[in-house]
Amino acid sequence: MGPPKSNESQVASPANGHDATGNTSPAIRHKMKQYWKVYSPSIESMMLSHDAPQLAGDEQREVMNYLPQRAYAGKKVLELGAGIGRYTSLLCDAGAGHVIAVDFMESYTKENQRINGHRDNATMLCADVTKLNFQPQSFDLIFSNWLLMYLTNKEVDSLLQRALAWLRPGGYLFVRESCYHQSGNLKRQENPTLYRSPLEYASIISCARAEGARYRILKTKNLVTYIKHNRNPNQLCFVARQEPDTSTDAASAVDHSSRVAETSALTDMALQRIMLREAIRGKTWCSEGGKDVAEVLASRSGCV
Numbered sequence: 001m002g003p004p005k006s007n008e009s010q011v012a013s014p015a016n017g018h019d020a021t022g023n024t025s026p027a028i029r030h031k032m033k034q035y036w037k038v039y040s041p042s043i044e045s046m047m048l049s050h051d052a053p054q055l056a057g058d059e060q061r062e063v064m065n066y067l068p069q070r071a072y073a074g075k076k077v078l079e080l081g082a083g084i085g086r087y088t089s090l091l092c093d094a095g096a097g098h099v100i101a102v103d104f105m106e107s108y109t110k111e112n113q114r115i116n117g118h119r120d121n122a123t124m125l126c127a128d129v130t131k132l133n134f135q136p137q138s139f140d141l142i143f144s145n146w147l148l149m150y151l152t153n154k155e156v157d158s159l160l161q162r163a164l165a166w167l168r169p170g171g172y173l174f175v176r177e178s179c180y181h182q183s184g185n186l187k188r189q190e191n192p193t194l195y196r197s198p199l200e201y202a203s204i205i206s207c208a209r210a211e212g213a214r215y216r217i218l219k220t221k222n223l224v225t226y227i228k229h230n231r232n233p234n235q236l237c238f239v240a241r242q243e244p245d246t247s248t249d250a251a252s253a254v255d256h257s258s259r260v261a262e263t264s265a266l267t268d269m270a271l272q273r274i275m276l277r278e279a280i281r282g283k284t285w286c287s288e289g290g291k292d293v294a295e296v297l298a299s300r301s302g303c304v
Contacts, residue, residue, distance in 0.1 A: 058225040071172035072096045075140035081147030085112035104128045137168045145176045161210040167242040179234040215240040
């Protein structure tokens with residue numbers, strides 16, 4: 001996967017061996033569904049962590065504080081990968097005009113319906129995002145939490161292109177993903193997740209084009225909750241805004257997959273250098289400023 005090896009899958013290469021660049025296939029979608037059928041709809045299964053009760057509150061507050069309020073207040077929101085509705089509740093309570101919460105697992109959708117079905121501003125939908133479609137300019141915010149890492153590059157490309165059309169002019173996209181390796185400590189018999197690097201996600205989002213529109217990434221954030229509790233800096237959030245694509249360069253129309261491959265190659269080179277330093281100085285140690293700078297940064301993050 002790039003960083004020091006563990007028992008986890010390689011970046012953009014899941015344990016079952018299907019290629020992240022591959023097309024959608026019934027076999028892949030079936031395998032993903034079977035993977036999630038093992039788990040009952042709960043906070044622990046949503047976060048794939050025994051520590052979920054301790055993490056969830058801090059994580060949810062941090063994510064909601066990171067979202068621009070103007071993106072959802074009184075607005076129409078599409079929540080993808082909603083699960084049991086951890087963020088459905090928060091978005092509704094925070095003033096969203098209406099939230100359509102989508103998940104492809106029926107049991108999770110039913111649990112979300114049980115929890116949030118009483119809300120006038122929430123609609124639960126059981127559907128596969130690879131087949132999902134809406135009318136153009138239907139939403140002000142598309143909120144995706146731990147979803148893209150279960151899709152191949154081509155599936156992600158297709159989804160982000162369709163999402164561009166679904167967003168109203170100036171609408172927002174929120175993406176949160178696990179990079180490099182899993183974040184939870186729940187034991188898994190298999191792991192079909194596609195772990196990408198932050199640069200790959202940035203490239204995927206930035207290169208998406210549709211209907212004369214593109215995404216502009218406004219900000220990116222490591223979730224401090226995971227740094228503080230798990231010393232894991234690889235939980236990444238992106239906030240992007242839909243805007244007109246004014247580029248005239250023919251290269252801008254190129255399928256982003258080739259750019260992602262180039263970005264991935266550069267990332268691998270950087271990660272190999274990190275691995276070499278860690279082989280010399282010790283696992284998880286890497287700081288351009290040396291030990292003193294590393295200690296200062298760690299103290300500021302609350303890790304020490």
